[in-house]
Amino acid sequence: MKKNIKISYKNFIQKEYLNLKLKKKLNNKYSKIFKKISKNLDNTKDTFHSLSDKFIFNFNIKDLSKFKKYKTIVIIGMGGSILGSEAIYSFLEKKIKKNFLFINDIDLEKIKKLKSGKDLKKTLFIIISKSGTTIETLSNSFALQIIKKKSKNVIIISEKKDNPLYVLAQKQQLNYIEHKSYISGRYSVFSEVGMLPAYLMGLNIKKLRENILIHFKKKNQKFLKESSITLSSLLKTKFKNIIFFNYVPQLTKFLYWNQQLISESLGKSGRGFLPTISQAPKDHHSLLQLYLDGPRDKLFYIFSYEKSDDKKIYQKNLNNKLNFLNKKSLSEIKLAQKNAFIKALIKNKIPYREFKIIDFSEQTLGELFSYFILETAIIGKISGINPFNQPAVEQVKTSTKKLLA
Numbered sequence: 001m002k003k004n005i006k007i008s009y010k011n012f013i014q015k016e017y018l019n020l021k022l023k024k025k026l027n028n029k030y031s032k033i034f035k036k037i038s039k040n041l042d043n044t045k046d047t048f049h050s051l052s053d054k055f056i057f058n059f060n061i062k063d064l065s066k067f068k069k070y071k072t073i074v075i076i077g078m079g080g081s082i083l084g085s086e087a088i089y090s091f092l093e094k095k096i097k098k099n100f101l102f103i104n105d106i107d108l109e110k111i112k113k114l115k116s117g118k119d120l121k122k123t124l125f126i127i128i129s130k131s132g133t134t135i136e137t138l139s140n141s142f143a144l145q146i147i148k149k150k151s152k153n154v155i156i157i158s159e160k161k162d163n164p165l166y167v168l169a170q171k172q173q174l175n176y177i178e179h180k181s182y183i184s185g186r187y188s189v190f191s192e193v194g195m196l197p198a199y200l201m202g203l204n205i206k207k208l209r210e211n212i213l214i215h216f217k218k219k220n221q222k223f224l225k226e227s228s229i230t231l232s233s234l235l236k237t238k239f240k241n242i243i244f245f246n247y248v249p250q251l252t253k254f255l256y257w258n259q260q261l262i263s264e265s266l267g268k269s270g271r272g273f274l275p276t277i278s279q280a281p282k283d284h285h286s287l288l289q290l291y292l293d294g295p296r297d298k299l300f301y302i303f304s305y306e307k308s309d310d311k312k313i314y315q316k317n318l319n320n321k322l323n324f325l326n327k328k329s330l331s332e333i334k335l336a337q338k339n340a341f342i343k344a345l346i347k348n349k350i351p352y353r354e355f356k357i358i359d360f361s362e363q364t365l366g367e368l369f370s371y372f373i374l375e376t377a378i379i380g381k382i383s384g385i386n387p388f389n390q391p392a393v394e395q396v397k398t399s400t401k402k403l404l405a
Contacts, residue, residue: 006211006364007371008356009223011230013299014349018233026229029382034225037378038216045182047377047388050190051212051370058178058192064199070124070153072099073200074114076144077128078136079104079264080185081157083257084369085197087189088208090253091365096201103140111143120146124200126155128193130179132163135400147172157192184388186261187377189369207362212370224371227353228378234299235271235383239351241298242275243291245283247338248305248357252277254365255303258372265376265387273299281337292344300345300352304338307331307359 040046042054049055075082082104089100103110114120125146129137141147146154147168155175158165169176183191190212195205215224242262244255259275266272278287291298310329315322325333345352357364380387 006358006361006367008354008358009227009371010354010356011223011227012346012353013230013234013351016349017237017239017351018230019236022233022236023229026232026382027225030225030229030378033378033381034221037374041216045180047183047187048374050180050183050187051373053213055190057195058180059196061199064196066152067124067155067200070098070122070200072101072118072122073124073126073197074101074103075126075128075197076103076137076140077126078134079260080188080257081128081130081134081137081193083186083253083260084189084194087254087257087369088194088198088203088365089201091250091360092201092203092362093250094360095203098201100197100201104136106136106139111140115144120144121153124153124155126157126197126200127165128157128179129165130159130185130188130193132158132161132165132167135397135404138164147174149173155196157196184390186257186264187373187388189257189373190366204362208366211363211367214367215371215374224375224378228375228382231273231375232379232383235266235273235379238297239299240272240274242273243298243300244275244277244303245280245300245341246277246303247280247334248303249279250360251303251357252279254368257369261372261376264390264393265380266383266385268385268391271383271385280341281334284337284341288341292348292350296350298350300350302338302342302352302354303357304335304354305357305360306335 037048041048041052075085082102086102086104089096089102101114103114125141125144127137127141150173152175155177156165156169157177157179158169159181160166160178161181166176168174177192177196179188179193180191185193188194190209195208198205198208214220244258246252246255255275255277259277262273262275267274291300310331312327312329312332313325315326342352342354355368377387379385
């Protein structure tokens, strides 16, 4: 495997499940859309601009040095405002020496525990909401009673307009960083929303962004094109469920980020995929029967890591029936389970994709983020779906506010 390759990509989707005539039509659409994205990447302020080398943060690295003293950092947000930074922390946790807590739900016990167990003045709070009106984010911030006049341990990230968070930041003279209006929350991981927390984690944000343009290189375009067209074609078939079958625990939080990205971007007008996170090999013993012998409406995304980082099992007293475990590492056992699962999928003609992680680096995670951002948005565009709005979500938000009024 070449050193610069961070992820191995593979599709195994049988032709019998695809509308080949539709694929030809989508091919022309894809070419036009990809060309437009590539052409406008550096110059047009839209969602894709965050992938550009020309992208400029709304913060200065030098201004963040005063926050380095904090050993505990709490991020408060919902959805795309927090899932990206949580994915970064989970994937690269071994490199991070600070304690990060993520508040992304209304959990009274979690709030009580945080208030009673920490000196909140010695804790840095990053409050993120693009709209500045997110009910859970505001509620948790108020419950913690951290928004006070000239508080030095609070950073607010929101749009610069007449919204509660921005108004509070100005009125209380708090640290404020503008959330770019042209980037929606679930696509914001490469903006201030994801990169500021990553910097405070002690990570190299240049490395996180180093591989994000790799899919625009000619030699790497084929897989993105094939996948975007194939998945757009599958939107019109019985395959409505995506199973993230995950053999890499460090990727679990990334998959929650990806779940929101795909669900909110493509789930519109009666169409879309339902992504479900399934942990392996644990779910070999709970869901495998359904996966292999139940309804044929699932597409599997297998996430794996194949390097053996652990010691082998040496057990001299095993009987003949257990000798197959002797001199095997846990990584080797998990790899055998994954390969057996793939073999069963092929035998049963069940479509799958595999994303094989080569190492746990900033570059690897950055490449994964950018791949799914591009693929998801392009699927939406060539399928006639707006991948950047969320009209149904807004319905519930509006109704909730009316009920609380």
